[in-house]
Amino acid sequence: MQKKSALSAIINHKCPRCRQGDLFKYSLLEKPHRFTETNKTCPHCQLIFEREPGFFFGAMYVSYALTMGVLLSTAFILYNLFGDPELWVYILTVPSIVLLLLPVIFRYSRTLYLHGFGGVSFDKKYTEEVEL
Numbered sequence: 450m451q452k453k454s455a456l457s458a459i460i461n462h463k464c465p466r467c468r469q470g471d472l473f474k475y476s477l478l479e480k481p482h483r484f485t486e487t488n489k490t491c492p493h494c495q496l497i498f499e500r501e502p503g504f505f506f507g508a509m510y511v512s513y514a515l516t517m518g519v520l521l522s523t524a525f526i527l528y529n530l531f532g533d534p535e536l537w538v539y540i541l542t543v544p545s546i547v548l549l550l551l552p553v554i555f556r557y558s559r560t561l562y563l564h565g566f567g568g569v570s571f572d573k574k575y576t577e578e579v580e581l
């Protein structure tokens with residue numbers, strides 16, 4: 450089995466303990482309208498993803514930071530590459546980009562929060578195949 454890095458686990462929304470189980474039930478490409486559905490436990494190592502009741506409320510802080518990053522980047526790109534367009538262009542474009550990226554921001558905020566503040570570290574013994 451290929452060994453996965455922490456960065457690869459975060460990018461692919463994998464469990465922080467085994468780096469193999471999926472955090473979300475469906476891929477964004479498979480069922481984009483169900484992007485919020487999170488697995489309760491890791492399908493590979495049975496780690497409970499919601500570390501305590503309401504754990505993922507903390508992901509709002511990460512989400513806020515990511516949203517601000519997208520918002521400021523979009524405004525920066527508009528200003529510098531499109532020669533500071535009229536105000537209505539900003540008003541239409543910036544929220545549209547943020548809305549389009551909402552599923553991505555939602556998922557990365559949860560993944561980053563679980564990996565950063567979940568209190569779970571990578572454990573090699575969970576990477577082995579589960580014997581049935």
Ligand SMILES: [Zn+2]
Pocket residue numbers: 464465466467468469470491492493494495496575
């Ligand atoms: Zn796992």
